[in-house]
Amino acid sequence: MAKYIPKNEFGLPKSSLPPLGLMGLFNYLKSYYNEIELIDRNVNPTSIEKLIKDADHIYIGGMIAQEKGFLEDAKIVKNAGKLLIAGGTIISEDSPLTELADHLVENEAEMVIDDLLEGIYYGNAEKYYKGMLTHPEKFFQPDYSSINLKNYQSMSVQITRGCPFNCEFCDITARFGKKQRIAPTEHTENAFKQMYNLGWRGSVFIVDDNFIGNPKEAIELLKNLHRIDNEIGYSFPKYSEVSVNLSDDTPTMQELRKWFRKAYFIDNFFGVETNNTEALQETGKNQNLRGKKTIIEKLKLITEETGTSMMMGIIHGFDSDTSDAVEKLIEFINKTHIPTVMVGLLQALPKTELWNRMKKEGRIIENSTGNNTDGTMNFIPYNISEKEAEQNYVKILERIYHESAFFERVKRALRLINPEFKNGSTPMSLKEKLYSASRILTKDNSSTYWKYLKDAHKIARERFGFFSKGYWFIISEYLTYCARYTHMKTQMQIIKEQIKTRIYEQWQLYSWKDYKILQINDTTLN
Ligand code: SF4
The missing domain is CATH 3.20.20.70 (Aldolase class I)
Known part of the structure; x- marks a missing residue:
């Protein structure tokens, strides 16, 4: 069990959520192995070499956005001569993991796990198992004792x-x-x-x-x-x-x-x-x-x-999106009562109808990174170029996370x-709570948080009365929004830096509409 408890800047655990899928797999596998351990690489800083030293079989699972780290770990596991079994939404028949892993499981694992385990035992397991939709009775049930809850x-x-x-x-x-x-x-x-x-x-x-x-x-x-x-x-x-x-x-x-x-x-x-x-x-x-x-x-x-309270997801880069529509989108977001807005650029994920359509139209340029908030697209947008989409993305983030816009939305939320x-x-x-509040109110953006705390206090007092349960709920929600603001501002800064230094390829400079007008053929896209 991972004992490490890394903290973030507010004294809270660094990792937001535990690896639920692996906790379910762990629970199922534990009756098949004498010794088994679940490692969450998000919270365990030990090197992969040390972690796998005494293990015979390594099961790894994850998402497309984690592919790079996955491949690095998979190489180390194979170099150490261990049996590697890979699963999760990262797996597809054309994944680079296919070359490294001994066995791969695509889709839900529950309906094929017994065949895989029997195959491993008798030495005749298939290379590739394609899982299917599982009957709910057979859903893996996570074992929460397989993790240290304090890490999350x-x-x-x-x-x-x-x-x-x-x-x-x-x-x-x-x-x-x-x-x-x-x-x-x-x-x-x-x-x-x-x-x-x-x-x-x-x-x-x-x-x-x-x-x-x-x-x-x-x-x-x-x-x-x-x-x-x-x-x-x-x-x-x-x-x-x-x-x-x-x-x-x-x-x-x-x-x-x-x-x-x-x-x-x-x-x-x-x-x-x-x-x-x-x-x-x-x-x-x-x-x-x-x-x-x-x-x-x-x-x-x-x-x-x-x-x-609400959080919302926003996407820019649809075929009917234009740079002019960005102003309306920003205005719309800033009129809501939703402070936490996850904005992303549209990406065509494998297996989706969007992927199929973009593929058919010849607009796919590369595989999706699986992370739609990294400020990239993997196909040519219709009305705008990819470069424009990225610039629009930064503009949206800057305007919705501008101090006055964000805290206006916070005040609306606190009233509702x-x-x-x-x-x-x-x-x-x-x-x-006191420790976390003191960190929020003394670190990055603290003068802003003190400034709007007066408004939060006023709203809480008017709605629920001084020091009532409702009062403290509003104040603690306010502090949660402040912590999210710090996080969002940091993320925005990272994305801005990345976009500022990006060197664009030709395909990123034209919209699909331009390509059609200019009749640039496919071979010039890459
Ligand atoms: S199809 Fe996907 S995005 Fe649409 S409502 Fe369902 S889960 Fe959400």
Whole structure:
């Protein structure tokens, strides 16, 4: 078990979430091995050579964005003569890992793991296993004792897999299906009870692709989470990923919004993507366009009725995006009550409809980095060049994370958020809170944070009365936003530096429209 507890600048654990998939695999494998250990490279600074010294079999898993580190580790493992088994969303038949790993598992592993283990035992395992959609009864169940919980800012649980929607850029439906599969109630119950018994009192991220993919079932899931909290005698603060149709004006959605509050969800992430109607239609995100309300009205309604804080994802680089539309996008973001906005440039991920369309049109230039916030695109955008898209990206970040714009959104959020204040929900001890607050208010941007603290205090006092539970909730939310602001500003600086020094290739200087007009042929693109 990893004992290292690195801290970030606010005295909090450095890693936000534990490796949930590997914790499930660990739980399954432990009955097959005499000795087994789970290593999270995000929190364990020991060299890979030392980590694998006494191991015979190494299982590695991860995502596309981690490919570089993966390949380096895989080479070391193979040079040390160990058996290497690789899995996770990083795996595809044309992945460079194919040359290094002894065995690879693409997609969900549960339905092929027994064949793989038997093959390894008898020495006749296949090179490549293609997993398939798993029956929920067989979902791996994570063992939370396989990690040191103190290394993480939040725990995670998966209850459902899959999403019924058709967003062109998203690989969820290709990987996990359009019909949502729901884990048996006991799986969820076991996870929360084990976390509680291991002493966890912090927040829990429900990592589902879209928690409300099946709205009627989602109501039952929320009721179940509420029941589990009651049985344990502790309400875990929760958050998840949710589609904007939560704002729909239907009895089911009204009921759903009510249960988010009861089940103590304090935050949710929404794929808003853009305010550009044409772009939403182009990418198949029609669920954001339903009804008569504007997107801003929909987002406001969600917070009013669920009480939760919100985060949103924004994407630039759709075919119908232009540089002129950027001003409208910035204005839109700055009119919301959502301080935490994850902006990314559109990337065509493998297995998506977007990848297929770009491939067919001859616009793909390279594989996706798997990280849409690194300020790069892997295909030629339609109305703008890749270089312009990058410059627009920096402009959006600078304007939405400008001090006055950000803290206006914070003030709007603080006036709206209002979860059920649960007894006993104290994710951090008072000592930890005070320590963290003192770090936030004395380090980077501290004069800004003190300046707006007066506003937060005023809002908290007016809404809930001095030193009440609600008052402290608002102040602690304010400090959380400050910490996120520091993080976002740092990230923005890194991206700006990278973009400033980038040397552009020819394909990055023209839009696809230009290419068509100039009739530049494919061979000149690379
Ligand atoms: S709603 Fe979210 S998870 Fe579902 S397809 Fe769209 S982007 Fe993917």
